[in-house]
Amino acid sequence: xxxxxxxxxxxxxxxxxxxxxxxxxxxxxxxxxxxxxxxxxxxxxxxxxxxxxxxxxxxxxxxxxxxxxxxxxxxxxxxxxxxxxxxxxxxxxxxxxxxxxxxxxxxxxxxxxxxxxxxxxxxxxxxxxxxxxxxxxxxxxxxxxxxxxxxxxxxxxxxxxxxxxxxxxxxxxxxxxxxxxxxxxxxxxxxxxxxxxxxxxxxxxxxxxxxxxxxxxxxxxxxxxxxxxxxxxxxxxxxxxxxxxxxxxxxxxxxxxxxxxxxxxxxxxxxxxxxxxxxxxxxxxxxxxxxxxxxxxxxxxxxxxxxxxxxxxxxxxxxxxxxxxxxxxxxxxxxxxxxxxxxxxxxxxxxxxxxxxxxxxxxxxxxxxxxxxxxxxxxxxxxxxxxxxxxxxxxxxxxxxxxxxxxxxxxxxxxxxxxxxxxxxxxxxxxxxxxxxxxxxxxxxxxxxxxxxxxxxxxxxxxxxxxxxxxxxxxxxxxxxxxxxxxxxxxxxxxxxxxxxxxxxxxxxxxxxxxxxxxxxxxxxxxxxxxxxxxxxxxxxxxxxxxxxxxxxxxxxxxxxxxxxxxxxxxxxxxx
Amino acid sequence: xxxxxxxxxxxxxxxxxxxxxxxxxxxxxxxxxxxxxxxxxxxxxxxxxxxxxxxxxxxxxxxxxxxxxxxxxx
Numbered sequence: 279x280x281x282x283x284x285x286x287x288x289x290x291x292x293x294x295x296x297x298x299x300x301x302x303x304x305x306x307x308x309x310x311x312x313x314x315x316x317x318x319x320x321x322x323x324x325x326x327x328x329x330x331x332x333x334x335x336x337x338x339x340x341x342x343x344x345x346x347x348x349x350x351x352x353x354x355x356x357x358x359x360x361x362x363x364x365x366x367x368x369x370x371x372x373x374x375x376x377x378x379x380x381x382x383x384x385x386x387x388x389x390x391x392x393x394x395x396x397x398x399x400x401x402x403x404x405x406x407x408x409x410x411x412x413x414x415x416x417x418x419x420x421x422x423x424x425x426x427x428x429x430x431x432x433x434x435x436x437x438x439x440x441x442x443x444x445x446x447x448x449x450x451x452x453x454x455x456x457x458x459x460x461x462x463x464x465x466x467x468x469x470x471x472x473x474x475x476x477x478x479x480x481x482x483x484x485x486x487x488x489x490x491x492x493x494x495x496x497x498x499x500x501x502x503x504x505x506x507x508x509x510x511x512x513x514x515x516x517x518x519x520x521x522x523x524x525x526x527x528x529x530x531x532x533x534x535x536x537x538x539x540x541x542x543x544x545x546x547x548x549x550x551x552x553x554x555x556x557x558x559x560x561x562x563x564x565x566x567x568x569x570x571x572x573x574x575x576x577x578x579x580x581x582x583x584x585x586x587x588x589x590x591x592x593x594x595x596x597x598x599x600x601x602x603x604x605x606x607x608x609x610x611x612x613x614x615x616x617x618x619x620x621x622x623x624x625x626x627x628x629x630x631x632x633x634x635x636x637x638x639x640x641x642x643x644x645x646x647x648x649x650x651x652x653x654x655x656x657x658x659x660x661x662x663x664x665x666x667x668x669x670x671x672x673x674x675x676x677x678x679x680x681x682x683x684x685x686x687x688x689x690x691x692x693x694x695x696x697x698x699x700x701x702x703x704x705x706x707x708x709x710x711x712x713x714x715x716x717x718x719x720x721x722x723x724x725x726x727x728x729x730x731x732x733x734x735x736x737x738x739x740x741x742x743x744x745x746x747x748x749x750x751x752x753x754x755x756x757x758x759x760x761x762x763x764x765x766x767x768x769x770x771x772x773x774x775x776x777x778x779x780x781x782x783x784x785x786x787x788x789x790x791x792x793x794x795x796x797x798x799x800x801x802x803x804x805x806x807x808x809x810x811x812x813x814x815x816x817x818x819x820x821x822x823x824x825x826x827x828x829x830x831x832x833x834x835x836x837x838x839x840x841x842x843x844x845x846x847x848x849x850x851x852x853x854x
Numbered sequence: 855x856x857x858x859x860x861x862x863x864x865x866x867x868x869x870x871x872x873x874x875x876x877x878x879x880x881x882x883x884x885x886x887x888x889x890x891x892x893x894x895x896x897x898x899x900x901x902x903x904x905x906x907x908x909x910x911x912x913x914x915x916x917x918x919x920x921x922x923x924x925x926x927x928x
Contacts, residue, residue, distance in 0.1 A: 511898070511924035520863055522927030527862050531920040533904040549871075553927075554863060579927070597927050723928050730926050731899055735906065769926050836904060 279379035279486045284405055286398055288473050289328065289387030293398075293405025298381050304789070306338035308364040309760035309805045310382055311353025315362050316808050318384075321815035325357035325465075326443055326472040328388030334375070334434070334478075335383075337762010341376025341488040342496065344784050345504040346764040348372045348572030350451060355816070356464040357472075358445040358631070358674050359691045359716040362812040363464035366759055368571030369451030371432035376762075377485040378402040389474045397477045402484035412476050413441060416624035417450040417458055424479050425456060432480035437626025440467030442664045444672030446631035447471065450623065457593050458623045459571045463718060464693065465674075467626050491790030499783035503767075506777035507576050512732060512769040517579040518568050522597035524553035525697070525725075526605070532729050532738065533836045534702035535601070536695070538608045538647045539637040540688045543702050543834045547610025551600055556583070556612060564588045577766050583616050592620040598719070601697035602633020607640060608647030614654060621658045627672060632657065634694035635671045635678040642682025686828045691716035691818070700825055701834040701841050703728050703738045708748035708843070711823045712851045714809035720765050722752035726772060733772025739839055745851050753854070757802030761785065803854060810852070820849050855879065855915040857886075862922045865892060877913060884909040886919060898924030 283296045305313055311333040323329035332354045339347040350372035356363035375383070379402055389396070395413040399406040412420050417437045424433050432452060439447035447467030450458045461467075490496045508514045516524060526548055529535035533543040549555060560567050566582035571594065582593045595616060603609065603618050622629045636656055639645070644667075645652035660668030670681050675694040679687030688695040693716030700707025705724025713721035724747050728738035736743045751768075758765060761781065770777040782795050813822075829841035860872045869890060877886075883902070887894055887909065899922040900907050913919065 512926035516863070516898070516923065516925035517927065520925065524863055524925045525927040528899065528922060528925065531860070531862075531899075531901050531904060531922075554866065719928060725928060726926070729899070730924075731906070732924075732926060737906065739905070765928065766926070 279402065279489065281379050281381040283382050283384065284380050284400055285384045285386070286405060286407065287387045288385060288389050288396065288407070288475065291407050293407060295403065295405065302381070305760060306340070306381070307335055307349065307351040307366065307760045307762045308353070308756060309801065310335040311351045311364050312362060312805055312809050314382065314384060315353050315355065316812050319355050321355070321812055322817070323355060325355045325360065325469060330355050330469055331384055331386040332466065332469045332473065333382055333384050335381065336372035336375040338760060339784055339788065340372040340762035342490070342500070342784070342788065343574065344500050345507055345574055345576045346767050347762050348574055349759070349762045349764055350375065350461070351759060352449060352461045352466050354466055354469045356466070357443070357468045358465040359693050360816060361691055361716060361818060362714055362809045363466060364715065364759065365461040365463050365466055367451045367459045367461045368575070368764070369432070369453050369459040370572065371434060371451050371480055372762060373573060374432040374480045374482045374485065376488050378480070378482065383478070385473060385475065387473070395474045395476055397479065398475060399479045399481065401481035410476050414438070417626050418624050420477055421452050421456060421458070424477060425452070428479070428481060430482050432482070434478040435626070436467040436470050436476060437624060438662055438664065439625050439627040439672055440471040442669065442672065443468040443471045444627065444669065445677070446628045446635070446672050446674045448626055448628045450626055453571050454573060455593065459594060460623070460628070462628045463630065464715065490788050492787040496784055496787035499780045499787060502776060503780035503784065504576050506770045506774050506780060507767060510770040510773060512730070513577045513766055517577050517766060520553040520557055521579050521581050523556050523595070523600050525597045526552045526600065527554065528729060529698060532702065534699045534729070534738065535605050536688070536697065536699045537605045539606060539641045539686055540695070540699060541686070543699050544836055545605035548605065550610040551604045551612050551615065556595070559612065560584070569593060575764070577764065579766060585613060591616040592623065595619055598697050599629035599633065602630045603636065603653055606633055606637045607653060609650045609653060611650045614650035618653055618657050621654070621662070625657070625662050627661060630696050631674050631694045632661070632671060634675040634688060638675050638678045638684050638687055639671060639682055641686060642684045644682065687826060689717060690825060691822055693717045698725055699834055701829055701839045702837055704741060705736055705738065705744040705747050707825060707841060708744050708848065708851060709752060711825055711848050712748065713752065714806065714813050720755065722748045722755055723765065723768065724748050724751060726769070732769050739837060741843060741847065745847060749851055749854060752806060753799055753802040755802070756805040757798045760801060760805060820845070823848055857913050857917045857919055859886060860918065860920045862920065863925055864923050865921055881913055882909065883907060883911045883913065883919060886913070887921070892921065896923055898922050
């Protein structure tokens with residue numbers, strides 16, 4: 279099947295299917311969404327207005343038998359940061375997109391009638407726009423209703439947060455169990471809400487195998503790739519057994535676990551919310567330790583977490599979430615955190631931004647640190663119902679800090695910092711500062727070599743080597759995000775050259791190209807530069823590549839470290 | 855001398871979470887790992903007082919030794 283671009287104009291209620299322009303042929307995932315945003319979105323437009331566009335794209339390897347290739351990218355100008363944004367997620371949609379020849383879905387325009395709401399149904403060769411009465415419903419119910427007559431359909435949906443155009447709203451992606459993964463960061467749910475689109479249903483009818491120029495070579499490379507993932511101790515054993523939350527204890531011991539709104543690097547309640555404790559509870563309560571977010575995942579880092587009566591509470595209960603609403607809010611009650619996670623999935627709001635915003639509000643006096651009842655009320659009542667407080671928190675950490683008169687507001691480019699204090703994990707601080715996405719750990723995960731001793735070892739408390747490390751990781755990540763591969767393949771890629779060779783071989787066998795590993799890295803570098811160029815046109819300068827002042831002025835216990843990079847050292851990142 | 859030893863993830867199985875060890879002068883991280891029957895190559899992260907340490911590091915009074923298998927996340 280020939281790949282096409284599917285375009286929906288919600289102003290005119292038209293759907294068009296277009297040939298893929300030559301310059302987009304070699305792109306997928308993040309490379310493709312960022313190219314379309316760069317080409318078609320006016321950098322100074324309002325993110326919630328008619329000139330912004332929302333783009334979805336599966337990666338170059340999505341839909342194939344390549345392990346961990348089921349990531350879907352979404353891109354737009356972000357209502358949270360005002361910068362270019364790409365967010366990616368597992369779930370079932372990427373595979374269906376790729377196997378029905380949808381290289382990208384572009385949604386543009388603005389509905390004239392502000393009283394009507396829409397759903398989009400796409401399948402190979404057709405686009406339908408329909409009015410919907412599902413507006414107002416939570417994500418779980420929307421997925422259940424849409425899947426009733428079509429259990430295999432892929433679903434993208436927004437919850438109440440997206441409908442209210444909260445800057446922290448995300449887009450939910452149906453997972454293989456009919457539950458939720460999230461296109462989490464940067465408020466893309468608000469962009470979808472501004473266009474009055476509640477859901478996108480991707481019908482697998484007419485699916486075909488993704489065409490491969492050299493199927494035998496592809497199969498051989500895919501086998502090598504899966505083997506490298508399974509044989510690496512992190513992706514083969516660490517992640518499947520303890521999930522991402524094994525990091526709670528790691529970061530606590532390293533003194534880099536941001537606690538009570540980034541005021542300490544250690545949390546005394548760490549053991550109660552750790553991966554080890556979670557593993558114990560999941561086994562005791564009949565949950566599931568291993569769970570994949572998409573077909574073809576061999577890592578299975580996800581899990582299903584039950585309550586004490588054995589009833590499912592949540593899945594995909596990740597370190598970042600557990601940290602944001604846990605240690606960062608001073609809360610060590612894992613059951614309360616699981617309930618909050620379920621609520622955030624249903625409401626459709628980014629758990630990192632929300633957790634950091636709530637911690638900022640706690641510092642501002644809204645509630646005491648450690649108050650899990652306040653956490654549940656703010657999410658389950660205020661955000662869900664859109665009370666004035668819910669709208670403030672839902673607008674993210676920066677707005678919350680202003681409203682509550684708080685000085686310690688951990689954001690870069692208006693996006694909340696994730697779960698590693700940049701004073702004690704300096705490599706990730708460079709990524710927070712320089713990523714075109716705003717503070718984003720996945721953009722260049724320097725925690726690998728700073729803390730985990732994967733892909734080398736760089737002292738996390740020293741500046742030496744951090745800029746180079748973040749640069750090479752951000753370039754590599756932009757390539758992996760373009761290929762549609764899960765970021766966790768990076769552990770194997772960093773330690774075993776066979777994994778990278780296999781990726782290159784798969785790309786060549788898929789497209790009949792003869793690119794090298796260097797070409798793949800050049801592609802990542804060009805994506806990063808393109809994103810930065812958009813940001814420049816949107817008004818960003820190197821002064822936006824800075825961490826907040828308090829990181830330079832306040833010593834972080836227990837190591838007593840500050841953020842001590844000069845502006846020149848940070849700006850050197852872009853010399854490539 | 856006394857040191858505190860903390861184990862994590864799979865290393866806790868059949869061992870412990872946290873224990874105080876009485877040791878003589880000159881004992882290294884390697885010696886402790888051998889005493890715990892943990893293979894050095896199975897360790898991913900070794901911290902002493904929250905800083906990365908090598909197996910040959912000689913432990914001092916009141917050191918806190920934290921040992922993890924190879925783990926990751928993000």
